[in-house]
Amino acid sequence: xxxxxxxxxTGAAKGIGRAMVQHLVSQGMRVVIADTDVxxxxxxxxxxxxxxxxxxxxxxxxxxxxxxxSAAVRTFGRLDALINNAAIADPNLSYLNVKTWxxxxxxxxxxxxxxxxxxxxxxxxxxxxxxNIASTRALMSEPHTEAYAASKGGLVALTHxxxxxFGPKIRVNGISPGWIVTHQTAMRPIDRQxxxxxxxxxxxxxxxxxxxxxxxxxxxxxxxxxxIDGGMTRKMIYKD
Numbered sequence: 379x380x381x382x383x384x385x386x387x388t389g390a391a392k393g394i395g396r397a398m399v400q401h402l403v404s405q406g407m408r409v410v411i412a413d414t415d416v417x418x419x420x421x422x423x424x425x426x427x428x429x430x431x432x433x434x435x436x437x438x439x440x441x442x443x444x445x446x447x448s449a450a451v452r453t454f455g456r457l458d459a460l461i462n463n464a465a466i467a468d469p470n471l472s473y474l475n476v477k478t479w480x481x482x483x484x485x486x487x488x489x490x491x492x493x494x495x496x497x498x499x500x501x502x503x504x505x506x507x508x509x510n511i512a513s514t515r516a517l518m519s520e521p522h523t524e525a526y527a528a529s530k531g532g533l534v535a536l537t538h539x540x541x542x543x544f545g546p547k548i549r550v551n552g553i554s555p556g557w558i559v560t561h562q563t564a565m566r567p568i569d570r571q572x573x574x575x576x577x578x579x580x581x582x583x584x585x586x587x588x589x590x591x592x593x594x595x596x597x598x599x600x601x602x603x604x605x606i607d608g609g610m611t612r613k614m615i616y617k618d
Contacts (some may be wrong), residue, residue, distance in 0.1 A: 384454040385416055385592065386410040386447065388493060389464030390435050391418035393560035397581030398461060399590050405589060410450040412437070413495075414465070437464045437489030438481070447496040457500040459592040460532075462490035462499050463511040467524035479525045486529035489537065494550075501548045507592040510537045510552040511584070513605050517554065530554070534603045539602035545607065549600040551591045553583050556607025576608030 385402050389395040391413035403426045410436035413419040419452040423432035431453055435446040437580035451457050465486045468474055490510055495497055500531075501508070516530040522592040534552055559565070570577050587606055590596055605611060 382456070383407045383458040384450065385459040385460040385461060386412060386450050386493070386497065387463055388435065388459075388489070391415040391422055391432075394558060394581045394584050395461075395463040395587065396422055397585040399426065399430060401582065401585035401589055403427075403489075407458075408454050409453070410446070412446050412524050413617055428433050437462075437493060437536055438484045440492050443492040444480060444490070444496050447493070447500070456496060456504055457506060458504045459494055459507045459509070459583070460497040460501065460591070461509045461511065461588055462493055464489055465484070465511070465526075465529070468523065470522040474522075474525060477570045481531070482525035483529045486526070487532045488519065489534060490533055494536075498544060498548065502544075506549075507596075508537075508540060508548065508572065509535055509588050509591050510534075510539070510603075511588075512554045514554050514556045514605060514611055516573045516603075519607070525604040538601040543601055547589075547597070551596070551599060551601070552602055552603030553584060553587055553591070554605045554607070555579060556605070557609050558584060572610055572613065572615075573607075574613055579607065579608055607616050 387395055387399050387409055387505045390411040394407045402409050406427045406537040411419050411423055411432045414436050416434050419432040423430040433446045433449055468482045509538050510533050512533045516534045519527050537550055537552035560581055565578055
């Protein structure tokens with residue numbers, strides 16, 4: 379039964395996060411949209427109606443994370459799942475200083491840890507779930523993505539560590555999306571050809587997998603990170 383379930387999604391004002399909260403509400407769940415983008419967050423919540431609540435949240439701030447989790451439980455009475463989606467990218471390594479490196483890791487990795495820390499006491503009560511949105515960049519790289527790749531690799535490790543520490547009451551899994559188009563972009567034939575499924579990914583693809591992983595149907599799954607990339611990481615590419 380999903381009618382009374384409550385899911386907190388970080389970075390949910392736009393892109394993949396927005397697709398996830400839309401999908402969850404369509405399944406009868408209530409969602410908390412945690413994001414720093416006030417305008418986009420409020421717009422998303424308004425579009426979704428009374429089953430959605432926007433809370434301005436910087437996941438890099440422990441105080442803000444604690445306040446958001448408390449407000450979510452106070453408003454909806456419970457918390458059944460946490461989806462850690464908030465993330466930022468890093469600049470070219472030539473311009474990457476320690477301050478920026480630390481900011482990327484703080485948002486992408488420490489932010490997920492903080493959200494889990496404050497959500498876990500409530501998730502224990504509901505035998506809830508955590509889903510961490512990592513990236514195929516944890517497994518393969520483009521040039522000049524050192525901080526992002528490191529943060530996502532850490533998130534994969536955090537996923538199985540949390541699963542072992544807090545099971546069996548809480549299940550923890552991860553998703554590593556590949557090439558996901560989050561806005562209207564004209565795709566070239568070569569873009570589609572790089573994927574064995576014949577197309578580039580959509581936010582709805584990730585949303586469907588996240589919804590499955592927090593559902594009772596995934597009750598025997600924990601500590602895993604699922605690559606969702608249309609098979610791209612399995613395809614060998616040879617230059618002519």
